[in-house]
Amino acid sequence: MTATLLRLGTRGSKLALTQTGLVRDALAKAVPALAAPGAIEITVIRTTGDAIQDRPLAEAGGKGLFVKEIEEAMLGGRIDAAVHSMKDMPTAQPPGLAIAAFLPREDVRDVLIAGEVRRIADLKHGAIVGTSALRRRAQLLHRRPDLQIVTLRGNVDTRLAKRADGVVDATLLALAGLKRLGLADVGAPISEDEILPAVGQGAVCIECRADDARTRGWLAAIDHAATATCVAAEHAMLAVLDGSCRTPIAGHAVLDATGGLHLRGLIAKPDGSEVLTTERQGAIRDAERLGREAGEELKRRGGPGFLES
Numbered sequence: 001m002t003a004t005l006l007r008l009g010t011r012g013s014k015l016a017l018t019q020t021g022l023v024r025d026a027l028a029k030a031v032p033a034l035a036a037p038g039a040i041e042i043t044v045i046r047t048t049g050d051a052i053q054d055r056p057l058a059e060a061g062g063k064g065l066f067v068k069e070i071e072e073a074m075l076g077g078r079i080d081a082a083v084h085s086m087k088d089m090p091t092a093q094p095p096g097l098a099i100a101a102f103l104p105r106e107d108v109r110d111v112l113i114a115g116e117v118r119r120i121a122d123l124k125h126g127a128i129v130g131t132s133a134l135r136r137r138a139q140l141l142h143r144r145p146d147l148q149i150v151t152l153r154g155n156v157d158t159r160l161a162k163r164a165d166g167v168v169d170a171t172l173l174a175l176a177g178l179k180r181l182g183l184a185d186v187g188a189p190i191s192e193d194e195i196l197p198a199v200g201q202g203a204v205c206i207e208c209r210a211d212d213a214r215t216r217g218w219l220a221a222i223d224h225a226a227t228a229t230c231v232a233a234e235h236a237m238l239a240v241l242d243g244s245c246r247t248p249i250a251g252h253a254v255l256d257a258t259g260g261l262h263l264r265g266l267i268a269k270p271d272g273s274e275v276l277t278t279e280r281q282g283a284i285r286d287a288e289r290l291g292r293e294a295g296e297e298l299k300r301r302g303g304p305g306f307l308e309s
């Protein structure tokens, strides 16, 4: 029996466990000490976000609900690090905690799951689309004001089952999660020009105590720098816009072939009646500044009241 060296915390959904398995495998490959059987222990923690299944999370207090209990376990020393979907992370970590690494990002696009229908334009008039994400709702309604958007929560399997049972005609899910679950072919990816993804979508991050040098050293060995840079730009934009589940915000940064960073950002009115977009191009070292500038521009153009409407 080897001693446990690293206790990894995670939510208990199939996707969360799959992502945690990817982190464990990456660490075992990169850090010889962690390759021994039993060196990494995985602890499942139930979060408020998992417990609330009957209403949109925006009503219950926002996206931090998927991380709160896990962060408490880290601060209390019950676990050493936690694996999260970056999309579910607030813009700042509580004092004493830090995001120390990212896995290489998956495809960031949303997937339309609507049986034979593979494009938003081809959904029948008045089709019922299930989603709880205001970002998806607003962008769908912007293109197709005739659609009926209804709340649909639950994990990926639950949502797919509700669609298959005809509770809704269509739903949108992140391709990243579907791919990691081996379900990439349930629908059709939608171009970012039609539905811009959520900030952080497709990225898996690992959080730990800021002063835990040993864990930070191990996590540094698997950190994917390009993903970290792109997400930093997106989160800088989100922080300016004061992103919460109540405000439809989308954003995505990529590194281009010449070593620069390209960021797209979007805010929308919840009913889709207005959408504002912006873009920034610049040097990688300016990632956060580009993000802040994009956020400031959207905020200024939206004016007071835009995001509260």
Ligand SMILES: NCc1[nH]cc(CCC(=O)O)c1CC(=O)O
Pocket: 085, 086, 087, 088, 172, 173, 174, 175, 176, 177, 200, 201, 202, 203, 204
């Ligand atoms: N809000 C839930 C959530 N958080 C992360 C993912 C998928 C994986 C990812 O985007 O990285 C999902 C489900 C979904 O939107 O389909």
